[in-house]
Amino acid sequence: xxxxxxxxxxxxxxxxxxxxxxxxxxxxxxxxxxxxxxxxxxxxxxxxxxxxxxxxxxxxxxxxxxxxxxxxxxxxxxxxxxxxxxxxxxxxxxxxxxxxxxxxxxxxxxxxxxxxxxxxxxxxxxxxxxxxxxxxxxxxxxxxxxxxxxxxxxxxxxxxxxxxxxxxxxxxxxxxxxxxxxxxxxxxxxxxxxxxxxxxxxxxxxxxxxxxxxxxxxxxxxxxxxxxxxxxxxxxxxxxxxxxxxxxxxxxxxxxxxxxxxxxxxxxxxxxxxxxxxxxxxxxxxxxxxxxxxxxxxxxxxxxxxxxxxxxxxxxxxxxxxxxxxxxxxxxxxxxxxxxxxxxxxxxxxxxxxxxxxxxxxxxxxxxxxxxxxxxxxxxxxxxxxxxxxxxxxxxxxxxxxxxxxxxxxxxxxxxxxxxxxxxxxxxxxxxxxxxxxxxxxxxxxxxxxxxxxxxxxxxxxxxxxxxxxxxxxxxxxxxxxxxxxxxxxxxxxxxxxxxxxxxxxxxxxxxxxxxxxxxxxxxxxxxxxxxxxxxxxxxxxxxxxxxxxxxxxxxxxxxxxxxxxxxxxxxxxx
Ligand SMILES: Cc1ncc(C[n+]2csc(CCOP(=O)(O)OP(=O)(O)O)c2C)c(N)n1
Numbered sequence: 185x186x187x188x189x190x191x192x193x194x195x196x197x198x199x200x201x202x203x204x205x206x207x208x209x210x211x212x213x214x215x216x217x218x219x220x221x222x223x224x225x226x227x228x229x230x231x232x233x234x235x236x237x238x239x240x241x242x243x244x245x246x247x248x249x250x251x252x253x254x255x256x257x258x259x260x261x262x263x264x265x266x267x268x269x270x271x272x273x274x275x276x277x278x279x280x281x282x283x284x285x286x287x288x289x290x291x292x293x294x295x296x297x298x299x300x301x302x303x304x305x306x307x308x309x310x311x312x313x314x315x316x317x318x319x320x321x322x323x324x325x326x327x328x329x330x331x332x333x334x335x336x337x338x339x340x341x342x343x344x345x346x347x348x349x350x351x352x353x354x355x356x357x358x359x360x361x362x363x364x365x366x367x368x369x370x371x372x373x374x375x376x377x378x379x380x381x382x383x384x385x386x387x388x389x390x391x392x393x394x395x396x397x398x399x400x401x402x403x404x405x406x407x408x409x410x411x412x413x414x415x416x417x418x419x420x421x422x423x424x425x426x427x428x429x430x431x432x433x434x435x436x437x438x439x440x441x442x443x444x445x446x447x448x449x450x451x452x453x454x455x456x457x458x459x460x461x462x463x464x465x466x467x468x469x470x471x472x473x474x475x476x477x478x479x480x481x482x483x484x485x486x487x488x489x490x491x492x493x494x495x496x497x498x499x500x501x502x503x504x505x506x507x508x509x510x511x512x513x514x515x516x517x518x519x520x521x522x523x524x525x526x527x528x529x530x531x532x533x534x535x536x537x538x539x540x541x542x543x544x545x546x547x548x549x550x551x552x553x554x555x556x557x558x559x560x561x562x563x564x565x566x567x568x569x570x571x572x573x574x575x576x577x578x579x580x581x582x583x584x585x586x587x588x589x590x591x592x593x594x595x596x597x598x599x600x601x602x603x604x605x606x607x608x609x610x611x612x613x614x615x616x617x618x619x620x621x622x623x624x625x626x627x628x629x630x631x632x633x634x635x636x637x638x639x640x641x642x643x644x645x646x647x648x649x650x651x652x653x654x655x656x657x658x659x660x661x662x663x664x665x666x667x668x669x670x671x672x673x674x675x676x677x678x679x680x681x682x683x684x685x686x687x688x689x690x691x692x693x694x695x696x697x698x699x700x701x702x703x704x705x706x707x708x709x710x711x712x713x714x715x716x717x718x719x720x721x722x723x724x725x726x727x728x729x730x731x732x733x734x735x736x737x738x739x740x741x742x743x744x745x746x747x748x749x750x751x752x753x754x755x756x757x758x759x
Pocket of ligand 1: 670672
């Protein structure tokens, strides 16, 4: 694998006040932000930038499509904790990253994204490859800039990194008209960041912390709902300490998986549409629901009318706009998840009497675990995920696409550690799994990275196999091939009387030939025995492998909360 971050400090530092070319300023600013990888794709409007990248020593990954580049940057950001950096050209290059921006925005991933723009003198004239990128992306970026004065470039870049990575992380876009990259200005990176309108709150109000502490002592049926905010704040250890000290059970959102060990006796599983019986029923019956770094997405809550009807809601979030947005909140606490948990741990922390509650939860766990019927005739996708867990010792970084396979990984991989899980939660972006694995592998080159994808989503971004080959990234790509857009097929079976309108894909490419075309090892399996052998061989292979598992085409994801139903109205629970 090529070395990431070989970049960067190869050049002499540039002194403040130096006259400099705009593109050089950009590269110098990235150096100062310790950027160790850029995901990008060149084109006319960014040629001045690419010209300066040439010979700069910066590590640049040439995606095969801009969407692949930005998803790779998201995977990199999620696993490294550092901002992902993207460059795309104007017009179609910029519009190709729109999905990734929306994805990063809703899943709170820090990105700094540079788009080329036509020259300032022709903006607004429908010039070649002109698109109003600021207009298009305003609602799906945390902030955006257009450089209008070359000497502003360093300040803007410095602010962009600050905004992307602080408070609730998100994508920041910088649109650079070609003349801003070509001309000269004065370089100054030392100025203080001065953003009076942007002051995220990290430390919670003590009165609110005390209120929550009192509520915990008085509760009889408390639960914690832990989301991605715990991972983003690196607060897993504090969460474990707090939950154990207070003896409070923990439920995860999809994006929060791994922030609390899934095999811990206090863990109840994932909540929501395909959550466990115990997690969903615990929310339904709880009298105190403590949400930490989660945003009450409708896939988690089900019908809000029936959501936690008996619970006092405490909501801990760094983004005040989230509090009370979907669910009325009795105890709002604005702050960074880790800092709030630290403050909670500093309180005396009287432990309530939850004996009966724990007895009930244990009985549910025992009686209604996740389940599927294994088969001797056909390979079950859940079995493949269980085998994947076995052959990776449950410690791989797993990325997924969107659909049934994503839910099976969430249910059956058993994430016991933080920062092993990369998925598109809020936007549900097919095509995310393979490119995000590239970024995840570059962020953590020592870990096994597995991209689990469906045969539908895989075909949306499979061209990024070219990057995997070029960089010799040892990513293992697992296709759970059910010859259909499985999740759509499932909904058509259940809600549309089996009218499978355009969800079956009988004409599949030959994935072994595809692997050969990309010079990647290809393995396939259609029985459990073959699956064992394929996974064993894949994990013993140093380089990349494409694994094609022909799985039961009609398998559905259960349990399921149908749209419009409450969490307590799950179907497909173990009989
Ligand atoms: C870009 C995009 N287009 C459409 C959808 C709607 N959608 C959600 S799941 C799904 C089916 C996915 O099929 P596949 O990738 O084969 O995975 P499976 O469900 O079979 O595991 C579709 C079409 C989506 N989430 N994203």
